[in-house]
Amino acid sequence: MDDPILSMKAVGKRFPGVIALRGVSLEIGRGEGHVLLGENGAGKSTLINLLAGLYPADEGEIVFDREPYRPRTPTDAYRAGIRVVHQELSMLSQMTVAENLLFESLPQRHGLVNYGETNRRAAALLEEVGLDAAPTTLVSRLGVAQMQLVEIAKALCYDSKLLILDEPTATLTSKEVERLFEILRRLKARAVTILYISHRLHEIAEIGDRVTVLRDGQLVATQPLAGLTIPEIVHMMVGRSMEGEHAFREDIAVSGEALRVEGLRRTAKTPEVSLRVGKGEIVGVAGLVGSGRTEAARAIFGADPKIAGEIFVEGVRVDISSPKDAVRHGLCLMTEDRKGQGLLLGMSCAHNITVTDLKKISRYGVLERDAERGAATKLVEELRIKTPSIDQVVRNFSGGNQQKVVIAKWLFRGSKVLICDEPTRGIDVGARAEIYDLLWNLAAEGRGVLFVSSDLPELIAISHRIIVFAKGRVVGEVPRAEFDQHRILSLAYEEFALERSC
């Protein structure tokens, strides 16, 4: 390509325990609409964050606008002309729209902010993006779509050459999406390059000229979007198959009922969720990020409030209004955010394991050190947690070992139903296999497992049954005999499925 605006050569990035990006080479032309696709954890966010200056690349070269590009802070990125609209908007919500827009260089007069000029310039920018709001409105008064437009207006005001949008339409209504595309098309006409990330496959053709697919941190292909069908794209995204690598344990018999949820609603606006998990059964939960899987899991566990719904554990109806109730009735939740919500990072491995049930290792409220050490040592050996001592602080454990500590703490409690939310996120292949084995063993002992994952091949490899979430409800259920990546993905990408199937 002649004179690309952005050129990446063999870019790599690793985090402790994971290789997030490996040898990614990519060129994006001036004024191009480039779509970046990949499953969760494929490396899209890492790539954007490198460009945004959040952290540096470990290897490879990036050339932006003919200059070597090595941003060390987000400010470096702005200066170079790269602007990112992140999925999680970060705005100064108690300041006005105008202040937010021009925050990095507020017009000044005699060292004071020149509000007249600020508001005038902001008004012009707002008009350009078609946002009907006064520059003096507080940002906290705006809706999400409007905030997004403010972010885009911000990009305009700094004369950005490359605008990166990370799933901008995830929370927008179809009308708002239309308007967003209109603005993006106008920007493209002004030779602004757009790097666009979305899970909604049917909308990418609106804006994209070419598409790049990432998988497991590597670049699968970069192709012109014209002529590609959606099934072809899905195939590129999913690609590998995990069957064979982890042979499904056919010997696990499903008998009876471990967990049944009926008519669970979190708020008056969310749809009802019902599901069941048998004893010895691993039920996979598929769906896109934001499809309501995590929310449902947390509501079942009592971590977040719910307004309706009945929960049965081993056939007995139980009242669950807090995690304490849930744990008492034999449920456990391994949260998505292992470090933030699952572990006591600054405490030892032993203390992390026993925290679920300190009664078991104490008498009259006084801890019995030997009992604690014995129990912790036994679980560390059983689960093959690699640590020189049970007194090691878990902060320094690898992702896989940390996840094993989380499993160990629930085994210590003797949970009957395991709800696992993305238990293998950020964990390398070897440790993953061990975790699958562990879950199978637990299922074989008669426990029920609800396994939420964004990694479809993984779900297909280990589940007895997969239920699919979209827009907060269960949209389909696929028994093992009928497992098929494309079918499940199609269910998850429900809107698209409806459009294409007729």
Add this chain to the structure above:
Amino acid sequence: MSEAAEVQRGRRAAALWNDVLRFSMREAGVAVALVLIVLFFCLTAPYFATPENFLKIFVQIAINTVLASGMTFVILTGGIDLSVGSVLALCTVVGALIMTDSDLPFIVSVPLALLGCMGVGALCGAINGFVIEQWKVPSFIVTLGMLNVASGAARVTSNNSTITGLPQPFIDFGNMILWGVFPSIFLIAVGVILIGWFILRFTVFGRFIYAIGTNEEAVRLSGHAPRIYKIAAFTISGLTAGIAAMVYLLRLNVGSPIAGVGYELNAIAAVIIGGTSLAGGKGSIIGTLVGACILQVLSTGLQLFGAGDNVKPIVIGTVIVLAVVLDAYRDRFLRAIESR
């Protein structure tokens, strides 16, 4: 021996070494600082190294140590208690009134006063904890409110006057000195510290205090109710303020509604110098005892140097900040060892 076993043994030894290092850095680091400061003053300040001087330090340390022991519980959970100074004032009034306003023999009135002090203190603390947890108000604000409320309550209860005329045996006990250098009130303070140490180190409750300070959400999602333990921590802080009030009465023999002004800051300083993190989850009550000692030794030593009340706060203020800065470096160093 096989190579694998060799490696395994090497790892174990390294882990043990890390543990030793970590212990010496966390607990003993502050103690070493104290010893160095004491040595410094012994060698340079006139009259520092005399039994009378140490006796004086022990007397002066008692109140702050008791307050700081309860404060340690609160700070370990990630909270702060600004009310202990004026809760102490309220409790001195309550305790003094019980001992002076009744015709009961001292053998009954003194224990009654102790119970009264502890009860009122614990009640103030429990209210703090309940409000903080029920309405999710920052502890800084709630205890700042209680600081004023308790202070006002002390003035109302005492009619804005000091209360004297405590029973003579009570006063005598307060002046008692054991084994030449240990005043009775210092031994009470050490007793409180030891009880606190036992609770934090060896009980389920203590484990929860640390766990909540480390990651409250993880504790909640592990199936527990952190609020109960947090309310308990504030109750303990109030309770020790009540005990500190009795120590105050033993030492100064007067109940006063204006006692304890600024005591909360000294208590916080002792906890922080002792290596407990304001963010919660890290620290120990033994460190708090050492921290209280450091504060007092500095104060006394500087006095002997002839540094007046004007210069002392400058040095002590600097030391408080320095302690936290050093703590941050120590933490980074510890992490570096751990991840080696």
